[in-house]
Every structure is written in C-alpha cells, then in structure tokens.
Amino acid sequence: MSTKVDSADDLPDKTGVYIMKNARDEVIYVGKSVSLKKRVKSYFKEDLDSPKTRVLMNQFHSLEYIITDTEKEALILEATLIKRHRPQYNVRLKDDKRYPYIKITRENYPRIIITRSISSDGSHYFGPFTDVGSVRKTLKFIKALFKVRDCKKMDGPCLNSQIDLCYAPCAEGISREDYQKIIDSIDLFFQGKYSRIISSLNKEMKEAAISHEFEKAGVLRDQINAIKDVMERQFVAFTNQLDQDIIAGSIDKKMAVMVVFSVREGKIMGKDDFLMAGVENSSPEEILSAFIKQYYANPRYIPGEIIIQYPVPDQKIIREWLSDLRGAAIKVTIPQKGHKYRLLQMASKNASVIRNQEKQVKNALIDLKKYLKLPHMPHIIEGFDVSNIAGKSAVGSMVQFQDAKPRKGKYRRYKLKTPGPDDYGMMQELITRRYQKIIEDGESPPDLILVDGGKGQLKVALNALKSLELVHIPVIGLAKEFEHVFIPQTAEPLILPRNSEALFLLQRIRDEAHRFAVSYHRKLRSKELEHSPLDDIKGVGSKRKMNLMRHFKDVEKIKKASLEEIMEVKGLNRQVAENIYYHFHPHSNK
Missing domain, CATH: 3.40.1440.10 (GIY-YIG endonuclease)
Incomplete structure (x- = not known):
C-alpha cells in the first residue's frame, strides 16, 4: 500500500x-x-x-x-x-492493440486457448504474439496433434472425441497422468524445445512398443514426425544450440520501435515488434531498459541469453531478476561482431522498416486531419460501397481501418433490400443499418466515414446520419474518375496532392470496400447460378448457364425471351435453345 x-x-x-x-x-x-x-x-x-x-x-x-x-x-x-x-x-509499451496470448489453463485436464488478458490464476501464458492468424493456425495444429480437450464443460464425450480429435478425459478415455505428459510436451513446444519433446516421445513410443501397445506407439510416432516437420520448416538455423532473445530498436526523437527475435535450439522461432510511447527526450538506453522490464514483466519464457544493442541502466539488477524468473542464471550480451552481432543488425533493420512505415501512417493521418479540418485524428475510418447488376443481388460492404491498417474482424457485409437499380437508396440503407446497429450495441462511432462516390452518395450518407442524430461524425466521398474528395457544405471538391499519403490512404480504404462488396456480390450470384431453374433443362451445363446469365442478366428475362433471342446466346445450338424456350413455354406449339 x-x-x-x-x-x-x-x-x-x-x-x-x-x-x-x-x-x-x-x-x-x-x-x-x-x-x-x-x-x-x-x-x-x-x-x-x-x-x-x-x-x-x-x-x-x-x-x-x-x-x-x-x-x-x-x-x-x-x-x-x-x-x-x-x-x-x-517510457512504456504502446497499447494500440491488445496482443493475444496462448494460455494453458490450470485445470485437472488443462485446455489450450487464446486470451487477451492475463491473470494470476496459476495458468501458463506464452506471448504476446502480434500475428493472431499465426496463433490460431498454431493452436489448430497443436490440438489436432496432441488431441487435448477443447470443451469448457466436461459433461460427456463430444464430437471431437468421436472424430479422434480428443482423448475424451470427460469419459475417462485417458488418465490424468498421461494427459499431463501431453500438456508438458505442449509447454515445451511453445518454448521451442522440440528436441526435448522428441526425446520424451521417443521414450514413450519404445515403452509402448515393448508393452505391445502398438496403436499408442503409432500415435506417438506420428506426433514425432509432425514435430520434426515443424523443425525442418524453420527458416534460419545455426550449428550450435542457441536459446536467445535478440532485442533491437529503431529510435528517433518522437518514435521508438522495438523488435524481438526469439531463437530456440538454434532457430529463429518468431519475430515480434512493439511501439513505445512517452519516448520524447529519453535516451536509447533508457528506452531499451524500459522495454526489457515491461516485456518480461508479462508471463513468458526466459531464454538463457538476451542479446541487446548497448548497456542499459539497471543491467545487473535486470539480469538477477530474469535469472530468478528463469530459475537459472542468464547472460545479457552486447556483441560487437560475429553471428550474434549479425542477428542484432537484422533485428535493428526490421525495426527501422517498421518505424518508417509507422511514420508514413502517422503522416497520412496528420495530413487527413489538416486537409479535412477534422476535430480529431482519424484513427478509426470506415469505408462503404454498394454492388449490384441492374439492381439484382444488391449488397453493401463496410470496411474498417485503424491507424491506416485494415481490421478485417470488423468488416461487415449486407444484403440490401432497396429495390434497384437505386444506388443512392442502397447507400442510404447501408449507412442507416450500420449505424443503427452501433447505437443499439452502444459502440463508439468512427472518427471518419468514407463513401465511394461523389456529391450524390455523400448527400444520402449525410441524410442517413441525420435521421439517426449522428451528424457529428465527419463524412466524405471519394469519386473514382478524378480522385476528388467531396466534403459537406462545399460546392467544389477538395483536390489532394497526387503524391499525398492522405490520398493514398483514402484510395486504399475505398478500393478495399469495393473489393469486399464485389466479392460478396459474386458469391451471391454464384449461389443463384448453382440453384437455377436452368439446371432442369437438358443440354444446359455450367458453361451454357453462365453464358445465358451473362447475355440476359437474370432468369426472368430468359423466361420472356423468344426462341430467336435465345439462339443469339454464345455456345447454344438450335436443339438446346428449343429445350430452353419450351421449358418455360410448355404450352407453345413445337
């Protein structure tokens, strides 16, 4: 206290x-x-x-x-x-995003899950990881390989046990002792200690074979082969058995990026990068020291050696602290040559690239705020587009960018109900539905809304927001033809410099919204084609069906077409054309 x-x-x-x-x-x-x-x-x-x-x-x-x-x-x-x-x-780790961790729960039969919060509950945590996609793939691989339980409640055999993805501890399909051996192997896996896992599994496999438990021995053999495959796919290897974290930064007066390479058993297992805040008027040594203390304050594996760029304040105390966490002495090394120095240079170059990218992002946001006279920096921007063919299969898309980077988990797509062709009405429906949902869920609105189009699309977006009493959200339109920016209450468009980072960012958001809308539209059109009345007509396969739809746009027009009009479609002979015509006109004279 x-x-x-x-x-x-x-x-x-x-x-x-x-x-x-x-x-x-x-x-x-x-x-x-x-x-x-x-x-x-x-x-x-x-x-x-x-x-x-x-x-x-x-x-x-x-x-x-x-x-x-x-x-x-x-x-x-x-x-x-x-x-x-x-x-x-x-000086502190910047929390622009909450990084995911892998958690081995503290339960009688532990689970392996992804979490974004850490508590002192006795669980084992690994991370943070900056690529959540890779984390999910790794977890999927681990669960399939080791067959650990996935369900929260152990209330009887589930589907996973029936399809051989779980040993079913809930139905006593495995003893607690054997299950814990699996968890110990997974713990070693996340530490990158593959050789120790293989050695342990080899011992188990031989014991199983001696006991004539050939099915168990086969499972263990497959696990060993899968782990060896992971080892072979590591992209940088060294001859000696290294166990290190390589920490380097790229620092200027206003920004610091720190990069960590994790080397386990001589192989680079991963790279994480972090932004630091509060770095103004701080020395590189102070920033590096602050990073090390905060990075290892989170539960994580402590390697035998930490390689850094230069001496830091509290270096002796930091080494003692990390040695206590590891349970064995560690080294803190500042190399001047050799492969350790080359690794440090590689990490430093990675940090420089990321820092330059972050500066471009920051410049783009600063320029947008200035050009558009926004009250705040537009950290969150949402872009909208609609897609349809002559009003058919109308869809809308919303994409969200945070600090100039796409947040694909926040993307949304909509089947639009507005009868077409009415692009303005569709855009109004799209904006209304999106922000009605935000109001209902109590979410924060974005800092800027971007619609694909000019004055007309901008006007209907403004009307939609006005009906929801959200007129305080800034809205702009970006017209494709000349890349002009339209803003409310201004007759003339705003023309941004052609080489402006701000314009490039708006174009990326607009194009991503368009891509997302078109991909959804194609998916729906594809489903329409898959379940078409044309499928019941002799001689009409997928290629002829596609040609018919391209020619007439929809099935209703095919139904109304004359025999002569159907025969104009590419790839149709008279017999197939007659089959189509008389299918829709069964009472006509042949």
Missing part, C-alpha cells in the same frame, strides 16, 4: 518506488530509487536539465511512495505499476 507525502523532505532514505500524480489524481510518472528522498528531491531543483522533467513537474500535484526490501523488488514493482497505470511521462 502506498503512503502519501506532502513534500520530498517527508520521504524516507530507503529503497522503493515513488508515484507522481497530477491535480486530477492521475498517475503521471512512476520511478524507483535506492534512496527515495535523494531521488525525488532532484526533481525540485530550480535548474532542471531535462525538458521532459520540466514538463512533468509542471503537471505534478502530489506524491506517494512504496518501500521495498531490495532494489530488485523495486524494479519489479515499478514495471508492474507502469503496466497498470500507463503514466504519461514514462
């Missing part, structure tokens, strides 16, 4: 953590020191050297502290408090 003090003179001359707050009682900075009194007193000097400290002290209002027994405990507590409070003036 923290203790509040009125001045730095009231602080004890002991090791601990200090917490600075502003007038709104918000935590704005967390620090640690072996002497709380001496460290905090340095903030109250008249001639502060650091611009960052001067800005911090302008916001400072009150102070609290927590005493710890050791400097290592202070380091751990500092990292925990920074993670919890995300103070404005600390």
